């Protein structure tokens with residue numbers, strides 16, 4: 001009897017713990033509500049039980065699916081000696097389409113979501129997606145390759161300023177600047193990589209920090225970039241030369257009864273960054289399982305070991321920094337289009353730390369973890385705006401708690417890198 | 422017959438420090454040669470120089486009939502020059518099977534990789550039991566076995582082993598040296614074995630070079646060196 005009860009209570013206890021943890025993490029987002037008009041914080045404690053219940057249920061379900069997944073994986077091994085039903089390619093295809101069905105449903109949901117949201121919510125969602133792109137890029141450098149990088153915001157700035165400047169001086173549009181910004185950031189990454197090839201650990205951290213500050217100071221002190229005043233009036237991305245709000249809003253408002261104050265330009269940016277997130281996630285997943293990904297993983301582990309299996313640590317470092325930075329450039333161009341005004345203060349050391357927090361919080365090297373981490377981190381500042389002085393205190397506390405209780409991050413990284421044996 | 426490897430008057434520098442002051446040695450195909458000497462004599466540097474990790478400042482290295490002086494380690498490993506580094510240096514967070522696959526990083530021949538894996542498991546059955554355990558949780562002896570196996574996964578023609586007995590219990594050392602001999606016999610792999618434990622190394626090696634302070638002080642057949650009273654006292658610790 002006691003055996004049975006302990007068997008059932010274990011996942012329940014775990015679910016309870018996860019629910020509490022989730023409630024704690026989401027507290028600032030869902031329970032503290034900043035009323036930006038009257039400038040006070042409202043507390044919506046009534047949401048807490050709902051949150052707990054949802055977390056509890058989600059955790060139970062997650063556990064259930066994971067167990068089923070494990071059972072599925074084990075069954076062919078167990079059945080190989082006896083006559084178990086063999087797994088055919090058809091089974092595999094069905095399992096895949098099952099996953100694809102859920103993912104495409106999620107994708108569709110995310111695509112229509114902004115049409116039913118307030119402009120404020122669209123802004124937060126866009127920011128979250130930008131942070132996911134940044135997190136995925138920095139994850140290549142810090143999470144996968146193990147290079148502590150404290151100046152990542154500089155590459156974000158490169159992307160944003162490439163668009164800002166090229167538009168200001170030459171009137172170039174978003175779609176030209178998107179690849180240019182990405183390329184420039186990648187080049188900047190390579191440039192930083194060359195002198196730090198031989199550095200590791202703390203030294204690398206200090207140099208990257210310095211690099212980030214140099215870029216920020218250059219932007220602040222150069223008249224070319226309009227110094228600390230920054231660049232304004234950055235246009236939204238074009239849509240075949242049409243004015244989105246003029247052409248399509250009346251139709252949407254009239255026939256679908258949507259919000260008449262919605263800004264279709266912002267929704268267009270949201271859709272672009274959503275597509276970018278999908279593509280960068282696929283790219284990150286593919287890289288993880290590629291030769292390059294294995295070289296990065298080896299680099300994180302041990303440089304001497306790298307060399308003795310024929311991996312050049314300096315090449316691995318350069319490629320990680322270059323590719324990782326290109327993600328930031330991509331995000332930077334979209335960011336400039338979204339907020340329409342950029343200044344050096346948007347790319348400070350603290351912003352680098354924010355992005356690093358995403359990677360650490362999400363679980364170093366775990367792509368799904370980075371996405372979860374970015375969602376949490378990008379929403380926090382929005383809701384903690386009134387508690388400005390306490391923001392970093394809360395951040396710090398969160399980090400310490402994370403390190404102590406969940407050092408593997410929100411979602412543990414699962415490697416399938418080279419276990420093909 | 423020409424030797425597989427010929428090192429001719431090689432000098433290697435760390436900045437201004439001259440770690441190798443002009444060494445010459447050869448290794449014939451299928452031979453095990455031992456590289457002996459006290460701590461700091463330059464044995465590790467010699468191996469690193471051969472595989473391209475510390476390119477020589479002077480001198481020449483000939484391998485399989487070609488000049489490989491100054492070539493990069495990534496290219497040399499493709500030619501079958503594999504180093505099992507001092508202190509093992511396995512990938513601690515990767516599993517045993519991932520470690521082994523890393524050893525085959527530069528290879529694409531899937532079937533042959535699979536057959537090499539089988540061979541490695543035959544040599545070290547313990548590794549097969551620990552396949553999904555992370556490398557860092559293995560015992561010292563198992564880690565050394567893993568390091569050697571990872572080296573074998575690179576299909577070496579010339580395997581360079583840097584102090585494989587370091588810090589291991591005598592029983593384990595015996596097993597590892599037995600396996601080294603077996604690899605040499607069954608695969609005809611040429612080996613250069615660096616050891617502080619001269620007595621042990623001379624039991625498996627055919628010839629040996631004794632280094633002191635960046636130079637080769639003495640060389641000869643293993644039995645000769647073993648039986649020479651003066652050499653034993655001067656270089657091999659009794």
Ligand SMILES: Nc1ncnc2c1ncn2[C@@H]1O[C@H](COP(=O)(O)OP(=O)(O)O)[C@@H](O)[C@H]1O
Pocket residue numbers: 435438440458459460461462463464465466467
């Ligand atoms: N990375 C390095 N930088 C500077 N000097 C080194 C380095 N590695 C080894 N040395 C020096 O080179 C000499 C030979 O070292 P090493 O080849 O490691 O000897 P052994 O392997 O025989 O103990 C020693 O004097 C050592 O101090």
Ligand SMILES: [Mg+2]
Pocket residue numbers: 464465466507
């Ligand atoms: Mg040594």
